[in-house]
Amino acid sequence: MSAGTNKIAVTVTDIIEVNQLVKRFKFERTGGGDLPVFSGGAHTVVEMLDKEITRLNPYSIMSDPMDQNAYTISVRRDDKGRGGSLFMHHQVRVGDEMVISYPVNLFALDLRAKKHLMIAGGIGITPFLAQIKQLTTLQYHFELHYSVRNNTVGSYVDELTSFYPKNTHIYYSDDGQSIDLEQLLDGQPLGTHVYICGPKDMITWVYETAESMGWPREVIHYEEFLAPQSGKPFEVLLEQSNKTIQVGEHQSLLEAMEAADVDAPYLCRGGACGQCETNVISSEGQFIHRDHWLDDEQRKSGKKIMPCVSRFEGKSLVLDR
Amino acid sequence: MSIQFKKETFRNDYTFKNSQWAIDRFPFPFHEDSYMYSVNMEQHQGGPAGSVFEKRFDVDEHYLAEMEDRALVLAEDPLRCQSLPHMTLAGWDLLELIMVSKSEDYPDLFQLHREGNNWRWINKPMKIDDQFVFMDETTLPYGPMEYITRQTQGDFAVLDQRDDNLWMDAGMVTTQADWSLDFDIGMNFFEWHAPVPKAHEMGIFVRALKFLLNIQQGSPARRLNWTMTVNPLLDTSPENYHKWGVEKSTLTVENVGEKQHLRVELQTFFRLPRSNALVFPIRCYLIRLEELVTVPKWGRRLHRIIRDLPEELATYKGFISNRPMIQEYLSGFDDGQPTSDGIWPD
Numbered sequence: 001m002s003a004g005t006n007k008i009a010v011t012v013t014d015i016i017e018v019n020q021l022v023k024r025f026k027f028e029r030t031g032g033g034d035l036p037v038f039s040g041g042a043h044t045v046v047e048m049l050d051k052e053i054t055r056l057n058p059y060s061i062m063s064d065p066m067d068q069n070a071y072t073i074s075v076r077r078d079d080k081g082r083g084g085s086l087f088m089h090h091q092v093r094v095g096d097e098m099v100i101s102y103p104v105n106l107f108a109l110d111l112r113a114k115k116h117l118m119i120a121g122g123i124g125i126t127p128f129l130a131q132i133k134q135l136t137t138l139q140y141h142f143e144l145h146y147s148v149r150n151n152t153v154g155s156y157v158d159e160l161t162s163f164y165p166k167n168t169h170i171y172y173s174d175d176g177q178s179i180d181l182e183q184l185l186d187g188q189p190l191g192t193h194v195y196i197c198g199p200k201d202m203i204t205w206v207y208e209t210a211e212s213m214g215w216p217r218e219v220i221h222y223e224e225f226l227a228p229q230s231g232k233p234f235e236v237l238l239e240q241s242n243k244t245i246q247v248g249e250h251q252s253l254l255e256a257m258e259a260a261d262v263d264a265p266y267l268c269r270g271g272a273c274g275q276c277e278t279n280v281i282s283s284e285g286q287f288i289h290r291d292h293w294l295d296d297e298q299r300k301s302g303k304k305i306m307p308c309v310s311r312f313e314g315k316s317l318v319l320d321r
Numbered sequence: 322m323s324i325q326f327k328k329e330t331f332r333n334d335y336t337f338k339n340s341q342w343a344i345d346r347f348p349f350p351f352h353e354d355s356y357m358y359s360v361n362m363e364q365h366q367g368g369p370a371g372s373v374f375e376k377r378f379d380v381d382e383h384y385l386a387e388m389e390d391r392a393l394v395l396a397e398d399p400l401r402c403q404s405l406p407h408m409t410l411a412g413w414d415l416l417e418l419i420m421v422s423k424s425e426d427y428p429d430l431f432q433l434h435r436e437g438n439n440w441r442w443i444n445k446p447m448k449i450d451d452q453f454v455f456m457d458e459t460t461l462p463y464g465p466m467e468y469i470t471r472q473t474q475g476d477f478a479v480l481d482q483r484d485d486n487l488w489m490d491a492g493m494v495t496t497q498a499d500w501s502l503d504f505d506i507g508m509n510f511f512e513w514h515a516p517v518p519k520a521h522e523m524g525i526f527v528r529a530l531k532f533l534l535n536i537q538q539g540s541p542a543r544r545l546n547w548t549m550t551v552n553p554l555l556d557t558s559p560e561n562y563h564k565w566g567v568e569k570s571t572l573t574v575e576n577v578g579e580k581q582h583l584r585v586e587l588q589t590f591f592r593l594p595r596s597n598a599l600v601f602p603i604r605c606y607l608i609r610l611e612e613l614v615t616v617p618k619w620g621r622r623l624h625r626i627i628r629d630l631p632e633e634l635a636t637y638k639g640f641i642s643n644r645p646m647i648q649e650y651l652s653g654f655d656d657g658q659p660t661s662d663g664i665w666p667d
């Protein structure tokens with residue numbers, strides 16, 4: 001199967017500054033026509049043609065899954081990142097044509113749940129916005145606990161509290177407010193599923209707390225996309241394609257393969273889905289594993305790498321790709 | 322061409338037959354002279370004009386007869402159609418997928434008119450003209466999955482995806498090659514595949530599951546599978562083995578060409594948009610050996626496949642006892658000439 005998913009040509013029809021950190025982008029199909037409906041929690045991979053670099057960044061689709069006129073995404077500016085969010089913030093204008101992927105859902109609702117308990121931190125709110133719209137249409141029961149620094153940078157706090165006052169609970173960390181997690185989890189009816197999207201610490205905290213309180217794994221759902229990080233440049237031999245490629249300081253291994261026209265599979269580009277898993281034929285050096293996919297044993301074996309986020313330092317690396 | 326729907330039966334007097342049109346477009350599953358079990362998936366994005374791969378949901382001359390047979394099976398055994406409560410949304414997804422696909426692919430046979438959630442569905446061959454409210458079950462005579470699959474050829478397994486696995490949580494299964502929805506409902510991928518010999522060791526199922534979990538919206542996939550059936554019987558279910566199992570012993574040298582059928586499943590896989598479930602339509606095509614050998618390449622090749630098939634596969638596919646007779650019959654159509662690559666007639 002070829003890399004990624006089917007593509008859709010879209011035009012940026014609106015850009016809204018949500019607050020000093022976050023901008024919202026609206027995409028409509030170029031030349032008109034419906035976009036596919038999707039399921040709440042899905043993301044799309046946005047292609048950015050940034051001079052000679054093609055960036056592919058995943059963003060949760062936050063608009064109503066049943067709305068086929070447009071998709072919206074929210075992009076938080078990351079001044080220290082590798083440039084994808086800066087490109088979206090500074091280069092993209094209304095009227096620009098872009099290419100996005102079909103929606104892919106790696107953070108789906110479990111529709112067997114009697115109640116959907118959502119825990120969001122910061123920009124992690126975006127997949128929940130689509131899920132909440134879907135759950136509202138289906139008349140399912142949900143409750144949102146959303147932690148932000150303060151009202152000025154709390155994206156969509158006002159909309160949520162005015163549309164869903166009974167279901168929404170906001171916590172301002174600047175004011176010392178925080179979720180009383182144990183009490184919250186303790187009071188849930190049987191059949192509740194918990195969903196977490198936010199910073200890594202938050203996910204770990206909720207996951208571990210819930211597990212220690214006896215919640216089964218199948219009812220704890222989370223999504224964390226890592227952004228690939230910069231690192232020392234390195235060289236890789238791709239045996240199947242018979243190519244030697246250089247991975248630049250600000251490039252991921254996956255991006256370097258794509259730049260060399262190697263058809264490498266991916267879905268999330270954030271170390272979560274497992275799709276890019278690649279066999280190592282030989283290596284002399286140190287892996288820098290950053291994904292959530294491989295287990296400790298696989299890491300120790302030195303036989304696998306996830307090129308979307310992980311890197312390598314050392315003398316030589318040969319991959320089965 | 323417009324399709325001439327046939328009046329025929331898949332039980333009792335077995336009047337099922339293929340026209341020359343249906344023979345020529347039969348999905349012959351062997352691309353070379355030997356057969357190895359494999360997952361052999363490809364994209365389901367059209368195919369040669371007129372072939373069964375061309376449309377998303379193929380409609381052929383057996384449509385009305387197959388739908389009648391389905392209604393008979395359901396009347397006898399309503400448990401052939403089941404949907405766990407959380408799968409209703411997937412049912413609507415499936416209804417939409419089929420209605421949109423069929424109305425676009427066969428505008429002379431099917432029409433869909435939509436104004437918001439007020440839908441009108443016209444199925445001309447079945448003389449259906451229904452108005453209903455999308456996502457409102459009370460406006461349809463059956464649940465959405467049952468409603469649309471009573472009008473669509475093939476079995477349907479609707480799989481929920483969670484915990485990195487697939488769960489058989491809904492389905493319409495009346496033309497199955499020896500498996501039971503009522504037995505498999507609620508099972509995960511490994512549980513419902515448990516009886517397959519050998520392949521498990523080959524790690525094939527792990528790879529197949531990984532492939533299926535990653536099928537995305539807008540990128541459906543397909544593969545072919547095959548077996549052998551005596552008489553054109555659609556419903557070869559375990560529930561009814563006592564009825565059809567004995568038919569295997571009615572095969573004779575004289576009637577093998579007429580009674581023995583190659584049974585091919587066109588299996589497709591679509592990600593459903595709202596529910597994130599996966600639908601797995603399994604479409605069954607039957608061809609009697611005497612029809613099949615009218616294509617010389619297929620006669621030669623099927624003879625070699627049947628002759629060389631490993632014992633345990635012939636057992637698994639349920640024709641080990643009749644293999645000598647089938648082989649003998651087919652040998653009369655194999656002159657030893659080489660065959661060309663690929664599944665199509667020369």
Ligand code: FES
Binds near residue numbers: 271274293306308
């Ligand atoms: S693309 Fe998902 S883990 Fe690498």
